[in-house]
Amino acid sequence: MKAPIQVCGSISKQEILNLIKTNILPGTFVAEASEPYANYYGNTPKEVKPNSIFLFTRNFYFLEEILSLDPSIKNCPLDKLNLASAIIYIQGKQYPAIRLKFFPDYKHLTNIQECLIKQKVELASQVNIKGKYRTDIHKLFELEEDEPGIFFDQLESNKGYFTFPQKLSSSEFYDIFASIKNNSSCRLFDAEQGYFILNGKITNMVRVYSERLDIQLIECIRQQFSKFFSAHKTIHTSYV
Numbered sequence: 001m002k003a004p005i006q007v008c009g010s011i012s013k014q015e016i017l018n019l020i021k022t023n024i025l026p027g028t029f030v031a032e033a034s035e036p037y038a039n040y041y042g043n044t045p046k047e048v049k050p051n052s053i054f055l056f057t058r059n060f061y062f063l064e065e066i067l068s069l070d071p072s073i074k075n076c077p078l079d080k081l082n083l084a085s086a087i088i089y090i091q092g093k094q095y096p097a098i099r100l101k102f103f104p105d106y107k108h109l110t111n112i113q114e115c116l117i118k119q120k121v122e123l124a125s126q127v128n129i130k131g132k133y134r135t136d137i138h139k140l141f142e143l144e145e146d147e148p149g150i151f152f153d154q155l156e157s158n159k160g161y162f163t164f165p166q167k168l169s170s171s172e173f174y175d176i177f178a179s180i181k182n183n184s185s186c187r188l189f190d191a192e193q194g195y196f197i198l199n200g201k202i203t204n205m206v207r208v209y210s211e212r213l214d215i216q217l218i219e220c221i222r223q224q225f226s227k228f229f230s231a232h233k234t235i236h237t238s239y240v
Helices: 062-067 106-118 170-181 215-238
Strands: 005-020 030-033 053-055 082-090 093-100 131-147 150-153 159-163 190-198 201-209
Touching: 005 093, 005 106, 030 201, 053 082, 053 106, 062 082, 150 215, 159 190, 159 215, 170 190
Parallel strands: none
Antiparallel strands: 005 030, 005 131, 005 190, 030 053, 053 093, 082 093, 082 131, 131 150, 150 159, 159 201, 190 201
């Protein structure tokens, strides 16, 4: 088995967010991604336990600030969570948040908020949201490279990644993946765009989610992505 690779990076995606109004400190705002893999599961939630929780903050906290939070404070189990820095785009404005994952259950939310406040994290006092918003999640990835440019997530077994050379706009990305879903034999999957920082350089990548994830599925998607990406570039170049 190859040694895991730890790299920083980001995932950009459209999230359906709903405010959580119970089990939180008064005057604070917390949201949950209610359909984290909507293109895979459709509109039927697979699990009732928390998936991605967003604690809105007054200020933006860099990933290194969040990773340096002290997990040894009494009754503060931050080391059991996956913490990330987040930006949510709402009506043309950017709202900072801390993203929590691998969260045990909702009743621990207040405890986690109190832990963050003890470490000088300032929680936001007012955010009004309900709907689909773009979110940028800046996080630490733990990966294993299976083939050049293909990685498997070592913390979440249903996730894999493949790299590609050029960043796309959100509309371009989703148009290409709509074409893949409608015109290929690749098994059911969900995909989002992001990047890793590898060897000091930004490396664009696609995150693939599937409960039947394997190298064959990623290869199928990567091959189709390359085909539709080339066709997309040819169409747009012809209009220049």
